[in-house]
Amino acid sequence: MDKKYVVGIDIGGQSAKIGMIDRNAVISSRDRLDTTVYGPDDSGRFLNDLCNLIAKVTEAVGLDAIKGIGIGAPNGNYYDGCITDAANLPWAKGKSVNIREFISERLGLEVTLTNDANAAALGEMIYGNAKGMKNFIEITLGTGVGSGIVIDGKLVYGHDGFAGELGHTNVIREGGRKCGCGKTGCLETIASSGGVCTTAREMGMQVNSSKEVYEAALKGDATAKRVFEYTGRILGEKFADFVEFSAPEAIILFGGVANAGVMLLDPVRKAMDANLINIWKGKVKVIHSGLPESDAAILGAGALAW
Amino acid sequence: MDKKYVVGIDIGGQSAKIGMIDRNAVISSRDRLDTTVYGPDDSGRFLNDLCNLIAKVTEAVGLDAIKGIGIGAPNGNYYDGCITDAANLPWAKGKSVNIREFISERLGLEVTLTNDANAAALGEMIYGNAKGMKNFIEITLGTGVGSGIVIDGKLVYGHDGFAGELGHTNVIREGGRKCGCGKTGCLETIASSGGVCTTAREMGMQVNSSKEVYEAALKGDATAKRVFEYTGRILGEKFADFVEFSAPEAIILFGGVANAGVMLLDPVRKAMDANLINIWKGKVKVIHSGLPESDAAILGAGALAW
Numbered sequence: 001m002d003k004k005y006v007v008g009i010d011i012g013g014q015s016a017k018i019g020m021i022d023r024n025a026v027i028s029s030r031d032r033l034d035t036t037v038y039g040p041d042d043s044g045r046f047l048n049d050l051c052n053l054i055a056k057v058t059e060a061v062g063l064d065a066i067k068g069i070g071i072g073a074p075n076g077n078y079y080d081g082c083i084t085d086a087a088n089l090p091w092a093k094g095k096s097v098n099i100r101e102f103i104s105e106r107l108g109l110e111v112t113l114t115n116d117a118n119a120a121a122l123g124e125m126i127y128g129n130a131k132g133m134k135n136f137i138e139i140t141l142g143t144g145v146g147s148g149i150v151i152d153g154k155l156v157y158g159h160d161g162f163a164g165e166l167g168h169t170n171v172i173r174e175g176g177r178k179c180g181c182g183k184t185g186c187l188e189t190i191a192s193s194g195g196v197c198t199t200a201r202e203m204g205m206q207v208n209s210s211k212e213v214y215e216a217a218l219k220g221d222a223t224a225k226r227v228f229e230y231t232g233r234i235l236g237e238k239f240a241d242f243v244e245f246s247a248p249e250a251i252i253l254f255g256g257v258a259n260a261g262v263m264l265l266d267p268v269r270k271a272m273d274a275n276l277i278n279i280w281k282g283k284v285k286v287i288h289s290g291l292p293e294s295d296a297a298i299l300g301a302g303a304l305a306w
Numbered sequence: 307m308d309k310k311y312v313v314g315i316d317i318g319g320q321s322a323k324i325g326m327i328d329r330n331a332v333i334s335s336r337d338r339l340d341t342t343v344y345g346p347d348d349s350g351r352f353l354n355d356l357c358n359l360i361a362k363v364t365e366a367v368g369l370d371a372i373k374g375i376g377i378g379a380p381n382g383n384y385y386d387g388c389i390t391d392a393a394n395l396p397w398a399k400g401k402s403v404n405i406r407e408f409i410s411e412r413l414g415l416e417v418t419l420t421n422d423a424n425a426a427a428l429g430e431m432i433y434g435n436a437k438g439m440k441n442f443i444e445i446t447l448g449t450g451v452g453s454g455i456v457i458d459g460k461l462v463y464g465h466d467g468f469a470g471e472l473g474h475t476n477v478i479r480e481g482g483r484k485c486g487c488g489k490t491g492c493l494e495t496i497a498s499s500g501g502v503c504t505t506a507r508e509m510g511m512q513v514n515s516s517k518e519v520y521e522a523a524l525k526g527d528a529t530a531k532r533v534f535e536y537t538g539r540i541l542g543e544k545f546a547d548f549v550e551f552s553a554p555e556a557i558i559l560f561g562g563v564a565n566a567g568v569m570l571l572d573p574v575r576k577a578m579d580a581n582l583i584n585i586w587k588g589k590v591k592v593i594h595s596g597l598p599e600s601d602a603a604i605l606g607a608g609a610l611a612w
Contacts (some may be wrong), residue, residue, distance in 0.1 A: 135465040158553025247464025
């Protein structure tokens with residue numbers, strides 16, 4: 001039988017999004033799982049629920065029509081198929097969960113795993129604003145801050161498969177905020193949705209989400225604008241470091257916080273250029289993802305399976 | 307006629323080292339040029355003197371026996387053959403010098419150019435302590451701080467050929483020292499030989515070179531030891547960022563400052579591990595180059611020409 005579909009899965013701190021994708025990159029069926037309800041002892045229950053949802057999403061065509069499953073997840077390792085010590089997934093924190101083996105054995109399908117941000121980068125390269133680019137960095141600004149690094153047209157996995165943890169590079173050396181990874185002062189503590197919210201509160205705003213900060217800024221709230229100026233400056237300063245590492249053509253921002261658009265992009269570009277050596281000043285693009293947020297990672301994960 | 311030799315050239319802020327290399331990686335003839343005597347208007351004179359010295363080094367066999375010339379130089383660009391805005395080379399600062407075209411036209415030989423640190427990394431991979439490694443970062447600690455990044459067995463050039471300027475990533479965000487590149491607070495301002503010397507003076511030592519600091523530390527001078535502890539801590543903190551980028555198997559230190567050995571390596575390892583997320587703690591090697599300093603970059607540059 002002809003395998004006409006793949007399943008793409010994007011696992012995040014808030015939800016796991018599942019889509020059945022055809023050869024034209026159309027998501028013909030989709031569903032999602034709330035991942036906040038799984039605690040430290042619930043990895044088995046999560047994997048079980050995920051398998052049931054995969055079966056449901058593919059119900060109309062049956063598993064026989066599925067070529068494979070591609071999964072993007074925080075700390076998802078392409079080499080060993082495990083999610084290892086993912087700060088934003090309580091059921092995979094401080095241990096390794098072999099998601100590839102579990103799903104593969106349960107459903108009898110080939111499963112490919114990678115970092116969630118790598119999956120987004122792959123989606124961006126095939127369907128989004130990185131089409132035709134051979135060197136770029138995808139930065140995901142959501143519950144966490146992730147990164148997918150593409151060099152010479154290929155995702156960077158490194159020696160152990162964990163390359164691209166740019167959210168855990170340091171931006172505040174002394175007295176930084178505590179990060180979910182156990183360190184302090186990580187980029188993630190500033191540029192994640194929670195980081196933006198914390199900055200807003202420290203500046204005196206009464207908010208519960210980065211979206212509220214964004215909405216206040218849109219209405220002209222001066223403090224909210226300052227929150228994005230601060231976030232953008234810290235990001236831009238750090239992006240200069242990244243450029244000095246791999247000399248990308250562009251850095252592409254994806255995820256909830258990136259929806260602030262120019263309010264965030266302008267200070268990012270300004271701070272990045274101010275911190276670059278002359279050969280790169282004004283030459284490296286910082287742009288917004290070209291894919292709808294909910295689909296980039298699903299499509300990217302699915303691309304792994306083709 | 308059989309081309310039995312290549313010429314490898316390592317251009318640095320103090321000297322240009324030239325070697326004629328046979329197929330067994332034996333340097334059968336060598337010479338050097340003092341590069342400190344060439345000012346902003348002397349790029350033509352430097353290239354002319356370099357060509358004359360290449361002719362002299364290959365005199366015994368003649369240019370017909372030479373397969374090609376490989377050059378490693380600060381800001382040397384593999385793609386366009388130019389040295390562009392090299393902070394430590396006055397004759398190539400604020401402009402582009404097409405060294406590949408000049409030498410190639412003058413001597414009628416194929417010329418390949420790369421970053422000096424990339425050349426060292428190539429030498430390390432073929433002849434040194436990175437044999438068999440597919441993912442490592444070579445950090446050169448000399449007049450400047452350079453880097454050659456190897457991912458999946460290949461040197462990283464990036465979109466424009468300038469990838470691997472890790473010496474100009476930021477380590478002191480506020481009030482850092484002025485760097486030759488025009489920025490402040492670059493890693494190079496701390497970990498170059500001049501940076502080590504400046505730190506020693508700031509701590510009250512009367513020294514004129516990093517070598518004197520090293521010799522004092524060897525004799526047990528407590529301040530000199532503190533200089534290397536400080537330098538090592540800053541390096542190690544920054545290495546954690548690099549690991550979080552490309553997940554290398556090892557970071558390899560090369561160049562004058564690296565000769566401080568364990569006095570430098572111990573604080574580097576300690577600070578790096580303290581700043582890594584759990585998946586890498588204790589797993590990434592920091593080791594000393596396996597090649598004599600004078601030969602690694604020459605052999606690496608020569609390898610480009612084979």
